[in-house]
Structures are given as structure tokens and as C-alpha cells.
Amino acid sequence: MNKTTTKPMLTMQAWVCQRYGGPEVLALQTRPLPQPGDHEVLIRIHASTVASGDVRVRTLKLPRGFGLIGRLALGFTGPRQPVLGTDLAGVVEAVGREVTSFKPGDAVMGFAGAAMGCHAEYRCLDPRKKPLVLKPAKLGFEQAASLLFGGMTALHYLRKAELKAGEKILVIGASGAVGTAFVQLARHLGAEVTGVCSGANVDLVRSLGAARVIDYRNEDFTQSAGRFDVIADTVGASNFAACCPVLNEGGRYLSVAGGLPDLLARPRGSKRSIGGPAAELPADIQQLARLAEQGVLQPVIDRSFAFEEAAAAHAYVETGRKRGAVLLNFDSLTRA
Ligand SMILES: NC(=O)c1ccc[n+]([C@@H]2O[C@H](COP(=O)([O-])OP(=O)(O)OC[C@H]3O[C@@H](n4cnc5c(N)ncnc54)[C@H](OP(=O)(O)O)[C@@H]3O)[C@@H](O)[C@H]2O)c1
Known part of the structure; x- marks a missing residue:
């Protein structure tokens, strides 16, 4: 059988x-x-x-x-x-x-x-x-x-922006997954960080290292917050054209969640828009793990x-x- x-x-x-x-x-x-x-x-x-x-x-x-x-x-x-x-x-x-x-x-x-x-x-x-x-x-x-999701994205864009110590960065959507990583990593690089979020998240964003936090429901950063070397828009709440007046010479607008127009936007003088999907580099996850181990990234x-x-x-x-x-x-x- x-x-x-x-x-x-x-x-x-x-x-x-x-x-x-x-x-x-x-x-x-x-x-x-x-x-x-x-x-x-x-x-x-x-x-x-x-x-x-x-x-x-x-x-x-x-x-x-x-x-x-x-x-x-x-x-x-x-x-x-x-x-x-x-x-x-x-x-x-x-x-x-x-x-x-x-x-x-x-x-x-x-x-x-x-x-x-x-x-x-x-x-x-x-x-x-x-x-x-x-x-x-x-x-x-x-x-x-x-x-991982926020950290890999923020590392990619900070590298593209070539953010340097002493520069000023504005993070729009600073309380989200990408925004909270941006705030912490930019602070670690020695930048001066301003976060934009709603009032309920101001304390969180400050605790992550933002020197200043703007509640977008009460204040329009394009009117009152001064100028920045880098603006990271992690929620698509703004655009390159609207941010140009508050970017310093050589400024970079990071269109993390923006549409095609900002991805294809030509530089305006020395200011430029950076967009597109974040790379998925093995070296970046090693860096995230190292920074988390050191307590830099919470x-x-x-x-x-x-x-x-x-x-x-x-x-x-x-x-x-x-x-x-x-x-x-x-x-x-x-x-x-
Ligand atoms: N390019 C890429 O490769 C890439 C990679 C990853 C993510 N993304 C994109 O990035 C975006 C953000 O992702 P995420 O995971 O960080 O989102 P999320 O965690 O859902 O974050 C949203 C946060 O933004 C805040 N927010 C909402 N409207 C705002 C406004 N007008 N101004 C300032 N803050 C505002 C919200 O807080 P309040 O309640 O306080 O408003 C919330 O904490 C998504 O659109 C995603 O698709 C792109």
C-alpha cells in the first residue's frame, strides 16, 4: 500500500x-x-x-x-x-x-x-x-x-539639506512621527530648532529640544517668526513659494509631504526646494540605533x-x- x-x-x-x-x-x-x-x-x-x-x-x-x-x-x-x-x-x-x-x-x-x-x-x-x-x-x-518611519525620513532630509551646527531650522508638523525625529536629530546636529504644532503639543516639542515652539492655530510663522536656513514641512501645510520670504540666502525648503509642484520647483536665487521619497539606507538605521542607544533619540x-x-x-x-x-x-x- x-x-x-x-x-x-x-x-x-x-x-x-x-x-x-x-x-x-x-x-x-x-x-x-x-x-x-x-x-x-x-x-x-x-x-x-x-x-x-x-x-x-x-x-x-x-x-x-x-x-x-x-x-x-x-x-x-x-x-x-x-x-x-x-x-x-x-x-x-x-x-x-x-x-x-x-x-x-x-x-x-x-x-x-x-x-x-x-x-x-x-x-x-x-x-x-x-x-x-x-x-x-x-x-x-x-x-x-x-x-524607524520618522527617523529614516528625517535623517535622509537632513543629509540632503546639509544642515550645519548653528543654522536655524523650522519644523512644521513637529509633533508627528517625522517631525519629532526632525526636532531631535536637528538639535543633535547643533541647529537651533523652532517647531510648529498645535497648542496641545507645545510641551512635547519643547521637551524634544526645540528652542521655540509656534502654535499654528494662533500664529503664522511667515509673519512673525524671523528667518530660517532650513524649513522642513512634514505635513504639507505650506509650500516653497510661501516659505521663500522667510528663508535666508542659501535656504532649503524640505518638501517632505508636498506635491509635485514643490518637487519640480526651480531654485529661486540661492534658495531651493528638496523633495521626493526618502532613501532606505542600511547606514541610516545603524545611526538611528546608535543615537537611540546613546539616548539622543527618544x-x-x-x-x-x-x-x-x-x-x-x-x-x-x-x-x-x-x-x-x-x-x-x-x-x-x-x-x-
Ligand atoms: N517623502 C517621504 O519619503 C516621506 C516619508 C515619510 C513620511 N512622509 C510624509 O510626511 C507626512 C508626515 O508624516 P508623519 O508620519 O509625521 O505624520 P503624523 O505623525 O500623522 O503627523 C501629523 C502631525 O502634524 C501635526 N499637524 C497637523 N497639521 C499641522 C499644521 N497645519 N501645522 C503644523 N502641524 C500640524 C499634527 O498635530 P496637531 O494635532 O497638533 O495638529 C500631528 O502631530 C505624511 O504626509 C507622510 O506621507 C513622506
């Missing part, structure tokens, strides 16, 4: 988004467990964030001028990568045979960035191509995950949701009012 043995299929839980829309389009699905390729690391995820970028991809609400480009890049009726989630902190479960820098059991933090796929129990990353680093022991999984966590509550987390992030990062915590999942 022939005996056939069938291997049990290894599976995992993942949140999927198969069409653009509100948080209700998200569905919890059972999917095959990814297997690491020769150069990949399989990570069991303990925490990830629901970032503004996840909401942008789910809703396809993109900055001005990016509608068609967005559909071409992301998918026409729904995201081509249906599992959202840009970042992770977790434990290495297995490694491919060519991997020498990580081993099973290592606690890590990693950034899948535009490739997403972190709102799932497991994610494979190739450390040659995607930022992955050992998690500093002093950080919990949530704290580690909270640093995690800012607004709320933490259980993995099962991803749709509620999306709805909260979509308000545009969060402070720092919103976490998805995977501890509630029962795992063998």
Missing part, C-alpha cells in the same frame, strides 16, 4: 488591503509563512507601526500631482503589495545559508520601507538591500519600531493597538492628529 505523507502548510496571520478605501477594506487573512532565501533573514514580528504612509497607501490620498503616478507605482485598484507596514521590531526566526551577520534568536529592528509587508506575523528581509540592525537592548520592541509613542485592532489603529492615524508613532503590538497572537 502506498503511503503519502503531506507536510503541514506553515501559515501566518496578516492584514491585507486589496482595494483602496477606508479602514474597513483591511482584512485579516491566513497566508503562507515566507521562507528565507539564501541571503534573507526571517523575522517574527513583535511590533510595527501604523504610519501615515500606510494610510496614504490604503486610501491612495496622495499629495497634489501624484494621483496617476501613485496608481502606476502602487497598483490601479488596490495596492500591489496588499500587506502594508513599513517597519518592524522582532526576533530572527531563521536565516538563509549565506547570512552571516544575523542568527536565530537575535532581537532586531528593520525597515521594509516602500516594499512594506510588516503587518504580518513574519517578514523576510535581505540585509544587503533593506535596513536591518540588532535592536539596542535598552529599547523594547515597540520603542524600537517607533523610531521614542515618542502616542498609542499602542493590539495586532487584531489594525483597522482601529488606521482610523486613528488617519485623523492626522497623532503624536509621534502609533504601534501595532503582536503580543496578543498566540504562537507555538
Whole structure:
């Protein structure tokens, strides 16, 4: 008699988004467990964030001028990568045979960035191509995950801006994930930081190192705040043309969340606009981990949701009012 043995299929839980829309389009699905390729690391995820970028991809609400480009890049009726989630902190479960820098059991933090796929129990990353680093022991999984989306973006833009010690920087949206990282990293570089946020977040932004904080509901920074060498607009609340009068000679406007016009804007005299997607460099995650280890970069966590509550987390992030990062915590999942 022939005996056939069938291997049990290894599976995992993942949140999927198969069409653009509100948080209700998200569905919890059972999917095959990814297997690491020769150069990949399989990570069991303990925490990830629901970032503004996840909401942008789910809703396809993109900055001005990016509608068609967005559909071409992301998918026409729904995201081509249906599992959202840009970042992770977790434990290495297995490694491919060519991997020498990580081993099973290592606690890590990693950034899948535009490739997403972190709102799932497991994610494979190739450390040659995607930022992955050992998690500093002093950080919990949530704290580690909270640093990545904002930190990677802020480091990229500060490098592009070539911010120098002694320069003045204005950070618009200083209380968000990107803004809180900007404030701390710019301060660390020796710049004089002014933050723009609502009154409720003034104390937070000051505690992160801003010398001055402007409540945008009471004050228009273009009228009363003086001049700056760099203006980082992390919420798309302004634009290059409106900021030019308050930029010093040689000033840089960082269009982190701006539309196509600011991305394509020509320099005005010695002043220029810098935009586009942030790079995903392994060296940047190493720097973030080092700065967090040294206590220079503090995690800012607004709320933490259980993995099962991803749709509620999306709805909260979509308000545009969060402070720092919103976490998805995977501890509630029962795992063998
Ligand atoms: N270019 C890239 O590669 C890149 C990378 C990452 C993110 N981004 C973009 O950057 C943007 C910000 O991301 P995020 O994750 O930091 O967002 P977030 O965490 O949702 O931050 C929003 C924050 O901005 C504040 N805010 C809202 N309106 C404001 C205004 N008019 N002036 C000043 N502050 C205001 C809010 O606080 P209040 O409640 O106090 O208003 C909130 O704390 C998103 O649009 C995202 O798509 C771009």
C-alpha cells in the first residue's frame, strides 16, 4: 500500500488591503509563512507601526500631482503589495545559508520601507538591500519600531539639506512621527530648532529640544517668526513659494509631504526646494540605533493597538492628529 505523507502548510496571520478605501477594506487573512532565501533573514514580528504612509497607501490620498503616478507605482485598484507596514521590531526566526551577520534568536529592528509587508506575523528581509540592525537592548520592541518611519525620513532630509551646527531650522508638523525625529536629530546636529504644532503639543516639542515652539492655530510663522536656513514641512501645510520670504540666502525648503509642484520647483536665487521619497539606507538605521542607544533619540509613542485592532489603529492615524508613532503590538497572537 502506498503511503503519502503531506507536510503541514506553515501559515501566518496578516492584514491585507486589496482595494483602496477606508479602514474597513483591511482584512485579516491566513497566508503562507515566507521562507528565507539564501541571503534573507526571517523575522517574527513583535511590533510595527501604523504610519501615515500606510494610510496614504490604503486610501491612495496622495499629495497634489501624484494621483496617476501613485496608481502606476502602487497598483490601479488596490495596492500591489496588499500587506502594508513599513517597519518592524522582532526576533530572527531563521536565516538563509549565506547570512552571516544575523542568527536565530537575535532581537532586531528593520525597515521594509516602500516594499512594506510588516503587518504580518513574519517578514523576510535581505540585509544587503533593506535596513536591518540588532535592536539596542535598552529599547523594547515597540520603542524600537517607533523610531524607524520618522527617523529614516528625517535623517535622509537632513543629509540632503546639509544642515550645519548653528543654522536655524523650522519644523512644521513637529509633533508627528517625522517631525519629532526632525526636532531631535536637528538639535543633535547643533541647529537651533523652532517647531510648529498645535497648542496641545507645545510641551512635547519643547521637551524634544526645540528652542521655540509656534502654535499654528494662533500664529503664522511667515509673519512673525524671523528667518530660517532650513524649513522642513512634514505635513504639507505650506509650500516653497510661501516659505521663500522667510528663508535666508542659501535656504532649503524640505518638501517632505508636498506635491509635485514643490518637487519640480526651480531654485529661486540661492534658495531651493528638496523633495521626493526618502532613501532606505542600511547606514541610516545603524545611526538611528546608535543615537537611540546613546539616548539622543527618544521614542515618542502616542498609542499602542493590539495586532487584531489594525483597522482601529488606521482610523486613528488617519485623523492626522497623532503624536509621534502609533504601534501595532503582536503580543496578543498566540504562537507555538
Ligand atoms: N517623502 C517621504 O519619503 C516621506 C516619508 C515619510 C513620511 N512622509 C510624509 O510626511 C507626512 C508626515 O508624516 P508623519 O508620519 O509625521 O505624520 P503624523 O505623525 O500623522 O503627523 C501629523 C502631525 O502634524 C501635526 N499637524 C497637523 N497639521 C499641522 C499644521 N497645519 N501645522 C503644523 N502641524 C500640524 C499634527 O498635530 P496637531 O494635532 O497638533 O495638529 C500631528 O502631530 C505624511 O504626509 C507622510 O506621507 C513622506
